[in-house]
Amino acid sequence: MSLFLMSLSENIEGAFKSLMQSGRPDVIDEKRNNITPDIYVDLFKNNYVLRQVLDDNHTLLKGRRGTGKSTIFVKAEDHIKNNIHDALPIYINLQTCYEEIRTSNSDIKNSDLTNLTTYKNFLTEILESIKNKLPIHISNEEEVEVLFRSIRNGDYIDADFQRMAEQSKNALNENTYGDNKNFILRELNEIRIFSIHTILKRIQKILKRNNIYKVYLFLDDFSELNEESQRAVIDSLIAPIISSYNETFKVKIAAYPGRVSLGNADATKIVPVPLDFYDAYESSTANYPGVEKAAINYIRRTLEKRLEIFTQNQIFISDIFEITDHLSLDDYLKKLFDCTSAIPRSLGYILNYCYLASINNGMPINMLHIDNAAIKYYEENIHADFINDARFKQSFYDDKTLLDQVAQKNLMDEIVKYLYNLKRDTVESFTKGTLSTKLFQKTLQKKGSNYWLPTSYFYINKKSENLLKTLELYYIVSKHNEGSVRGAMEGKVSYYCLNYGLCLAHKIDFGRPAGRRKYDYWRHSDFNLTDYIPKVLSNIEIIICKNCGKEYNEVEYDIYQTSKNCFQCTKNNTVKKRNKFEDKLETKIAEWKQKSLPNAHVSVLRLLYNNRESELSAYQIGELVDKHHLTITNTMKTLSNKGYAKFRIKNKRYYSITSASISEFFSDSIDHYYE
Structure with a gap:
C-alpha cells in the first residue's frame, strides 16, 4: 500500500489543497479545466x-x-x-x-x-x-x-444623494463640517x-x-x-x-x-x-448526536468526492488512514470533525499538514499526524490570523466599541486560563482526596504520569451568546448545541467548544466522557461561564473624563448622566467609557491606516508571514489567496518596492516577507498590548 500511496501522492495532495482555496474557488485540473462543479458536495x-x-x-x-x-x-x-x-x-x-x-x-x-x-x-x-x-x-x-x-x-x-453631497461639500467649504458631521452620517x-x-x-x-x-x-x-x-x-x-x-x-x-x-x-x-454545522443541522435532527453524525457524514462525502475526482477512483477514503483493530475509519472522521467543525477549508489545511509527514513518505495518516497538524493549523493560521489581522473583522453584535481586537484577545486568554485552571485545580483536589464532585471523580483517568479530564466545552446563557460571536468568526470557539441546565438559570444555554488545536497547544484535554455521562458532563455548573465572560469584558474598560482624566465608578457614572458635566473640571459631555488598552493601541491603528494597503495586499502579507520559514512563487500565492498569478506578480512588485516583501530568483521568482514588514505589521502584536 505504501508504494501505491506514493504513486498517487501528488493526486492526493491536489485533493487536499483544493479544499484550502479561498475567495472564488475555481479548482483547475491538469488540463486547465474548471472542475469546481464536479467536486461540489452539498450539506x-x-x-x-x-x-x-x-x-x-x-x-x-x-x-x-x-x-x-x-x-x-x-x-x-x-x-x-x-x-x-x-x-x-x-x-x-x-x-x-x-x-x-x-x-x-x-x-x-x-x-x-x-x-x-x-x-x-x-x-x-x-x-x-x-x-x-x-x-x-x-x-x-x-x-x-x-x-x-x-x-x-x-x-x-438620486436627488437625496445629490443634496447630501452638496451639503457635505458646502459644510467643508464653510469650515462648519464638524457641526454637520453627525447629520451627514445619520442621513447617509x-x-x-x-x-x-x-x-x-x-x-x-x-x-x-x-x-x-x-x-x-x-x-x-x-x-x-x-x-x-x-x-x-x-x-x-x-x-x-x-x-x-x-x-x-x-x-x-x-x-x-x-x-x-x-x-x-x-x-x-x-x-x-x-452553513456552519450546528446551525445547519439542528433543525433536521432530533438531538445533538444527530447533528454530529450529519456533520461527520458531510466530511466523509467531501473527502470521498475529492479523492474520486483527483485520483480517478484509484484511492478510497479508507486508504489514506492507518486503520487498525483499535482504530476505525469512523474514529478518524470523528477526530477530523473535532479538528475542523466540518469546515471544508479547515479540513484541507489539516490534511495538507498531515500529508508531508505521512502520504508523501508512503505512509497512511495516523492520529498523531492529525494532532500535530491541528496544532500547526491553529498556531500558523487560526491564531496568526486572529492576532495579526490589520483589518480585524468584528461581529456587528458587539454593542460597544470596547469589544475590539484587544478585548477579544484578552477574552480568549481568560477563557483558556479558566478552563485550564479548572482541570488543574480538580486534579489537585483529587490527589489530596478532597474532590467532592462525583462526576469528575468518575471521569478522571490516569494516562502515564498525567491525568485526563476534558475541559474544552463550556456554556453561556443564550441571551449573552453574542459576546462570543467575534471569537466564533475566527474559529477560536465553535457553537455545538443549545439546551437547558439544572438550577436557577432561566431560558436556554448555548454550548461552545474551544478550537481543538488551541486545546492541544495549551494542554487542555479535549472532549467529553463516553456513555451516559457525556450529556451530564457538559451541563455541569463548573462549565457555566455566563457571569464570567461579561466580567472579563467589563474589566477591560475604564470610565474617564477625556479633558481632565478623572476616573469614575459605575455609580458615579450613573449620576453624571443626569447633567453630563464632569465632577472635577465641569466640562460637558467629556466622560466616556474607554478601553484601558486604547492608548497603547492607537499608535498601531494609526500605522495601519497610514499604510492604506488594500485588503488583498494585507492578505498576501499575512500569507507570507504565516509561511515565513519558506518562499512562495506568485502561482503558489495566487492559489492560496484566489488571485491570478499575474495579479500577484503586480502585487508583489508593489510590496517589494515598499520594502514589505523580497524575492529570490531560481528558475523563477520566489517571494518571502521582509523583517521590516514583520516589524511594521506583525511584531509587537496584540499579544503584548496588555502585558
Whole structure:
C-alpha cells in the first residue's frame, strides 16, 4: 500500500489543497479545466442548499470563512448556464469592487464627502460588473451603452444623494463640517444613491428582448465590507429590488454570521441558509448526536468526492488512514470533525499538514499526524490570523466599541486560563482526596504520569451568546448545541467548544466522557461561564473624563448622566467609557491606516508571514489567496518596492516577507498590548 500511496501522492495532495482555496474557488485540473462543479458536495441530501440558491427567493448564505459559500455560487452558476437557458448568473465580489474604488481614492483626504463619492462609485462599479457579465451580443447593444454612459455620468443619481453631497461639500467649504458631521452620517443611512428602479427597468427591458427573464445576482464577500458600506449596498441596490417585487432579479448574498447588516431591506423576504454545522443541522435532527453524525457524514462525502475526482477512483477514503483493530475509519472522521467543525477549508489545511509527514513518505495518516497538524493549523493560521489581522473583522453584535481586537484577545486568554485552571485545580483536589464532585471523580483517568479530564466545552446563557460571536468568526470557539441546565438559570444555554488545536497547544484535554455521562458532563455548573465572560469584558474598560482624566465608578457614572458635566473640571459631555488598552493601541491603528494597503495586499502579507520559514512563487500565492498569478506578480512588485516583501530568483521568482514588514505589521502584536 505504501508504494501505491506514493504513486498517487501528488493526486492526493491536489485533493487536499483544493479544499484550502479561498475567495472564488475555481479548482483547475491538469488540463486547465474548471472542475469546481464536479467536486461540489452539498450539506444535505438532494442538493438542498444548492436548490435554495437556485429558487426564486432572495437568499442569504450564512457561514464562517471556508464553509463553501463561494463554491455553492460557482456550482449554481454552472447549473444555470447549462440548464436554465432563459436565466443569467452574475457573480460579483463586493470586496474586490470596494477595494478598487477605495484604492483609487486613497490619495484624497478621508472625509464624509469622500465617503459619499466612494459609495456612489462603488455602486457604479457593481452596475458595471453586471454589464460586463452580460452576453457580448447584449452588452454591445447601443441601448446598453447609452444606459451605462448615463450611469457613469451620474444621470441616475438620486436627488437625496445629490443634496447630501452638496451639503457635505458646502459644510467643508464653510469650515462648519464638524457641526454637520453627525447629520451627514445619520442621513447617509437613509438615502439611496441611485434611482435604481429606473435603471433596473431599463436592464430588464433589454434582457427580455433577448429572451432572458431571470437574473441571479450572486453577491460574494458581503461581510468583508464594514457596516456602513453594507448598508450602502443594501439601501441603494438590494432593498429597492426586494421592495419592488421585481420578478427578474434574484438576490443571493454570501456573508458571515454575526457580520451582516440588512439596512432598510425587509429581512422577512430574504431566506437565511446557515452553513456552519450546528446551525445547519439542528433543525433536521432530533438531538445533538444527530447533528454530529450529519456533520461527520458531510466530511466523509467531501473527502470521498475529492479523492474520486483527483485520483480517478484509484484511492478510497479508507486508504489514506492507518486503520487498525483499535482504530476505525469512523474514529478518524470523528477526530477530523473535532479538528475542523466540518469546515471544508479547515479540513484541507489539516490534511495538507498531515500529508508531508505521512502520504508523501508512503505512509497512511495516523492520529498523531492529525494532532500535530491541528496544532500547526491553529498556531500558523487560526491564531496568526486572529492576532495579526490589520483589518480585524468584528461581529456587528458587539454593542460597544470596547469589544475590539484587544478585548477579544484578552477574552480568549481568560477563557483558556479558566478552563485550564479548572482541570488543574480538580486534579489537585483529587490527589489530596478532597474532590467532592462525583462526576469528575468518575471521569478522571490516569494516562502515564498525567491525568485526563476534558475541559474544552463550556456554556453561556443564550441571551449573552453574542459576546462570543467575534471569537466564533475566527474559529477560536465553535457553537455545538443549545439546551437547558439544572438550577436557577432561566431560558436556554448555548454550548461552545474551544478550537481543538488551541486545546492541544495549551494542554487542555479535549472532549467529553463516553456513555451516559457525556450529556451530564457538559451541563455541569463548573462549565457555566455566563457571569464570567461579561466580567472579563467589563474589566477591560475604564470610565474617564477625556479633558481632565478623572476616573469614575459605575455609580458615579450613573449620576453624571443626569447633567453630563464632569465632577472635577465641569466640562460637558467629556466622560466616556474607554478601553484601558486604547492608548497603547492607537499608535498601531494609526500605522495601519497610514499604510492604506488594500485588503488583498494585507492578505498576501499575512500569507507570507504565516509561511515565513519558506518562499512562495506568485502561482503558489495566487492559489492560496484566489488571485491570478499575474495579479500577484503586480502585487508583489508593489510590496517589494515598499520594502514589505523580497524575492529570490531560481528558475523563477520566489517571494518571502521582509523583517521590516514583520516589524511594521506583525511584531509587537496584540499579544503584548496588555502585558
